[in-house]
Amino acid sequence: MADLSIHFCDIKFCNPFILSTSICSNSTEMLGRAFDLGWGGAVIRTTSLDLANRKLNSPIISGYYSEEGKLIAVQRIDDVQQHIDAVQGEIKILKRAYPDKVIIANIEVNLNENIEGLIRRLETAGTDIIECSLNTFRLNGIDYVQAICRMIQRIREVSKSIPVIIKIPPLFTDIPYAAQSIKNSGANGITAINPIKSLIGIDIDNFIPYPNVNGSSVFGELSGYAIKPIALRCVGEIAQTVDISIGAAGGISKWQDAVEFILVGAKSLQVCSEVMKSGYGIIRDLIEGMKQYLDQKGFTNLEQLVGKSLPYIKRTSHDFQDSEFQVSCTINKHQCIKCGACYISCRDNGFQAIELDMDKLPVINSRRCRGCNLCSTICPVKDCIEIKKFVKKK
Ligand SMILES: Cc1cc2nc3c(=O)[nH]c(=O)nc-3n(C[C@H](O)[C@H](O)[C@H](O)COP(=O)(O)O)c2cc1C
Ligand code: SF4
Ligand code: SF4
Known part of the structure; x- marks a missing residue:
C-alpha cells in the first residue's frame, strides 16, 4: 500500500495527520492514546508562562447546525492554555515514549511575554516544532503581520x-504578502488557518x-467543516505564491477533505472539531481512505x-474572462420530484431559463x-x- 510518510519543515512525519492545539491535545495520557491509534503527531495545547488570574468562560463551546441538524461548525469563546511547567514535562515523556511522533508546541504571538524563556524551555524539552498562533481574542487594533514578524525574529x-x-487567520486581505513576510522573517512553515472570528447565533426570545x-x-x-472552503483557499493561495512548508487546519472531517488539502499544497493536516465530535478513532478511516485513494490513483507515496x-x-476570476465556453444543464425527468425549486430560483435569481410543463416538470x-x-x-x-456539457458561448 502507498506510503503516507511526508516531510514537513524537513521533519519526517509517519503520516500527515496531527491533532490541532485545543482540548483534544490536552495531556500526556490523551496524546498517548491518540498516538497508539495512529496519529502522526500533535500540536500540544497552547503553552504560556503566565496563567495568573485566568479563569475560563463557561460555557466555552457552541455548535452551528445545518437545517437537518448536522453539526457543521464549532465556536469557542475562550482559549484553553497550559503552563510551561506542565508542558515541558509532558513533551519529555511523550518524546521518550513516542520518538517517531512529531511534537509541536503552540505559543501565542504575544509581544509582552518572555518568549525567549519559553522557547528555551520548549527546545530543551525536545519539542520538534514551535507553532505560533495569533490570538484574536486578545490582539486588537495592531498590525498583525508586523507582530508576527517581530515574534519570529525574537x-x-x-x-x-x-x-x-x-x-495564520484568514483575516489578512493579502495572504501572499503575509506569507512572504513570514518566510522572510525566518519562519519555516505556515499553518492555515486559525479559526474565524464569529457570532454563532442569537436567542431571539431574550436577544442574548x-x-x-x-x-x-x-x-x-x-472551526469545523463549515470553514473548510476558506482554509482550502488560504492553503492554495500560499502554495501558489510562496515556497514554504504549509500545514492545513480547518474543516478536515474525512479522508476526502484531507486529500483536497494535500492537492492544494499542504503537507501536514491538523484536525480538531471532528475529533471533538467522533473521537481519536477517526484516524483509522483517515489513514485507510487516503492509502486506498493513492493506490487507486497509482501513487506510491503521498509526496x-x-x-x-x-x-x-x-489566481483571480478575471483570468477566466476570456473563456469561450460555458456549461449547459439537463434535467433527469425520472429523478425529478417536481418541487419547483429550480424554476423559482432561475426565475427570481437567474435568467428565467426554466419553464414548467403541464405536469409541473421543469x-x-x-x-x-x-x-x-x-x-x-x-x-x-x-x-x-446534470451540469456537464460544454458549449461554445453565445
Ligand atoms: C476548544 C478549542 C480550543 C482551541 N484552542 C486553540 C488555541 O488555543 N490556539 C489555537 O491556535 N487554536 C485553537 N483552536 C483551533 C484549533 O487548533 C484548530 O485550528 C481549529 O479548530 C480548526 O480545525 P478544525 O476545523 O479541524 O476544528 C481551538 C479550537 C477549539 C475547538
Ligand atoms: S423541480 Fe427542479 S429542483 Fe425540484 S427536483 Fe425537479 S429538477 Fe430538482
Ligand atoms: S439556473 Fe437557469 S440559467 Fe442557471 S444553469 Fe440553471 S437553467 Fe441555466
Whole structure:
C-alpha cells in the first residue's frame, strides 16, 4: 500500500495527520492514546508562562447546525492554555515514549511575554516544532503581520535551528504578502488557518447571543467543516505564491477533505472539531481512505500528490474572462420530484431559463440558459440536474 510518510519543515512525519492545539491535545495520557491509534503527531495545547488570574468562560463551546441538524461548525469563546511547567514535562515523556511522533508546541504571538524563556524551555524539552498562533481574542487594533514578524525574529534570536511555523487567520486581505513576510522573517512553515472570528447565533426570545454566559456573550472563533472552503483557499493561495512548508487546519472531517488539502499544497493536516465530535478513532478511516485513494490513483507515496491541483487554479476570476465556453444543464425527468425549486430560483435569481410543463416538470430553455449552475446547486435531489456539457458561448 502507498506510503503516507511526508516531510514537513524537513521533519519526517509517519503520516500527515496531527491533532490541532485545543482540548483534544490536552495531556500526556490523551496524546498517548491518540498516538497508539495512529496519529502522526500533535500540536500540544497552547503553552504560556503566565496563567495568573485566568479563569475560563463557561460555557466555552457552541455548535452551528445545518437545517437537518448536522453539526457543521464549532465556536469557542475562550482559549484553553497550559503552563510551561506542565508542558515541558509532558513533551519529555511523550518524546521518550513516542520518538517517531512529531511534537509541536503552540505559543501565542504575544509581544509582552518572555518568549525567549519559553522557547528555551520548549527546545530543551525536545519539542520538534514551535507553532505560533495569533490570538484574536486578545490582539486588537495592531498590525498583525508586523507582530508576527517581530515574534519570529525574537524566536530566532534564541534558537537559529528550531523549526518555527506560524498559524495564520484568514483575516489578512493579502495572504501572499503575509506569507512572504513570514518566510522572510525566518519562519519555516505556515499553518492555515486559525479559526474565524464569529457570532454563532442569537436567542431571539431574550436577544442574548449564544452561548449565554450568565446574561451576556462575546464574539468567538469558528472551526469545523463549515470553514473548510476558506482554509482550502488560504492553503492554495500560499502554495501558489510562496515556497514554504504549509500545514492545513480547518474543516478536515474525512479522508476526502484531507486529500483536497494535500492537492492544494499542504503537507501536514491538523484536525480538531471532528475529533471533538467522533473521537481519536477517526484516524483509522483517515489513514485507510487516503492509502486506498493513492493506490487507486497509482501513487506510491503521498509526496507525489502534493500540490497536484495548483496548476488548475487561476489566481483571480478575471483570468477566466476570456473563456469561450460555458456549461449547459439537463434535467433527469425520472429523478425529478417536481418541487419547483429550480424554476423559482432561475426565475427570481437567474435568467428565467426554466419553464414548467403541464405536469409541473421543469423544462430548460437552452437559448436563455447561461450555465450559471444555480438550479443544480439548489436541487434537493442529487444528480437530478446534470451540469456537464460544454458549449461554445453565445
Ligand atoms: C476548544 C478549542 C480550543 C482551541 N484552542 C486553540 C488555541 O488555543 N490556539 C489555537 O491556535 N487554536 C485553537 N483552536 C483551533 C484549533 O487548533 C484548530 O485550528 C481549529 O479548530 C480548526 O480545525 P478544525 O476545523 O479541524 O476544528 C481551538 C479550537 C477549539 C475547538
Ligand atoms: S444553469 Fe442557471 S440559467 Fe441555466 S437553467 Fe440553471 S439556473 Fe437557469
Ligand atoms: S429542483 Fe430538482 S427536483 Fe425540484 S423541480 Fe427542479 S429538477 Fe425537479
